Amino acid sequence: MEEKIKRIYTSLIKEHFKNHKQMIFLSGPRQAGKTTVSLMAKEFTSQFSYLNWDNLDHRKIVLEGVKSVAGFAGLDKLTLEEPIIGFDEIHKYGKWKTFLKGFFDTYKEKVKIIVTGSSRLDIYKKGGDSLMGRYFPYRLHQLSIAELQRVELTDKEINEPFKSKSEDFEKLLKNGGFPEPFIKNNPRFLNRWKTLRQEQLIREDIRDLSRIQELGQIEILAEILKHQAGQLTNYSSIAKKVNVSTDTIRRWIKTLQSFFYCFSVQPWSKNIPRSLIKEPKIYLWDWINVEEEGNRVENLVASHLLKAVHFWTDCGFGQYDLWFIRDKEKREVDFLVSQDKKPWFLVEVKLSSKGSISKNLVYFQNKIKAKHAFQVVFDMDYIPRDCFKYTDPIIVPAQTFLTQLV
Structure with missing residues (x-):
């Protein structure tokens, strides 16, 4: 059973x-x-x-x-x-x-x-x-580390941390958050499932529910986006690779977003001198399609944050949005979560806890006056402390931080 x-x-x-x-x-x-x-x-x-x-x-x-x-x-x-x-x-x-x-x-x-x-x-x-x-x-989003253990509703956005099962965290990294491959935990099933899901998405959903005929080129675009997860979107460069116009690429990416293949994170520009205000970053809904480990864990965090801001907004807590910050001096922080259009907390994602706090995290918290600034790392064990009690920039384990979301 x-x-x-x-x-x-x-x-x-x-x-x-x-x-x-x-x-x-x-x-x-x-x-x-x-x-x-x-x-x-x-x-x-x-x-x-x-x-x-x-x-x-x-x-x-x-x-x-x-x-x-x-x-x-x-x-x-x-x-x-x-x-x-x-x-x-x-x-x-x-x-x-x-x-x-x-x-x-x-x-x-x-x-x-x-x-x-x-x-x-x-x-x-x-x-x-x-x-x-x-x-x-x-x-509705796929499974997250918090949802695997906490399914009751609470009257606040941020919850107390809990120690998740270590195998659940590893399974999310390895199999993604879609229920069937997560439950089966079988590499051969996962490979077949990923291939079939993408074929159905493009060859059935997009074909049947949009007017796009160039499905082969859409598939090429989908493959390109897998290798660019978390990077700035250079529409003209992608257009050359797919051999279509820049406007077509913009339209096709919006189509892929509307069918939940990928999502975009826009740059935050308020209170940022010389901010970057045009190109978004693209992430995949299914982070297991991102091959490079650093990009994959960043995508996993992006997906968890997007799930949280959607859930909080849909439940009526307020208007929550997900952003990134980058200026023309190429200073960047991976994510900013805003609450009712005001900066709430910053997130920088790292594989390793070695080294000090990101200078950019400190710089941008000071600039935009975000209440919290987290450097979320994947090589630290769970610590039973509430990350959101700290207002100075702080390095925190992913296994603690992510359990406090949805």
Whole structure:
């Protein structure tokens, strides 16, 4: 029997339905666990229904209209518990927004609704949105070191550190955070899974849900980005390698971002004299595709920080964003997390704890007045101390710092 991992997003769904009528829109990468999490909602009610657009029988029910779906979910019957219905991949239906609007407006007092899907869901919720006010979006990420042990919700962003299982930390570094390869912990399975996932992403998702025809060149671009994770994005240089225009490269990278292949981190420019204000840095959602060890651990930290800022924002703690800092003198710090558009904490990632605190970390904390400045290292063992009690620049173990996030 295959191991099942509890997810913090299940707690999030339970808390949402306890306090809100709005639909849940759960988006995230292919195979990160969206469907699994939505199906876990059956733990909250005996009246759970699920419709997947890719299932032809389910599709027929949706196409027959709102009343057909209501009948399928038993909304015309008196029930002891409030029903929950999950719609999976519904964004593939051309009229999905009109359908959901009608269904929600008619039955919002009788049923809780979860909608899960890929980037299409995220893309089409923006601009001219007829569903405005009827849903709350949540962005699901792959597993992180904190989520492997702590899945209950707390009323604060930063939590007390805990000692994670050493094998969990090693498995995250080696297998990534996507649930299936993490659980199997098998190198041969991982290699096959990585290849198939990228083929499905480009040859199915991007082909079917975008107008891009040059899939071979998109694959070349994806390979280039693997080797440039954490570096400044030189669009013109990449364009020459792929043999397309710079504007095309910009558009294709945005497409890869919208399908959760990669994400960009923008430069912070406030209070930075001669700051670099143009090129972002690109990281991969799946850090195991980054070959060089130093770049891989930096990508792992980037992914953990992105998960945290998305989670904190989606839960209503405030507006959180992830940045990096670099000026024209080439002084740089890997990451800055902002809270309501103000600097909160800086993070510099190092493999080794040898040497002193980064001068750039000290320099930029002084410039932007960030409350904390961490040099996160991967060769130190866990220390049971709260990193966020320190306001001076400090070297901290990744195994402590990352457990305090989400």
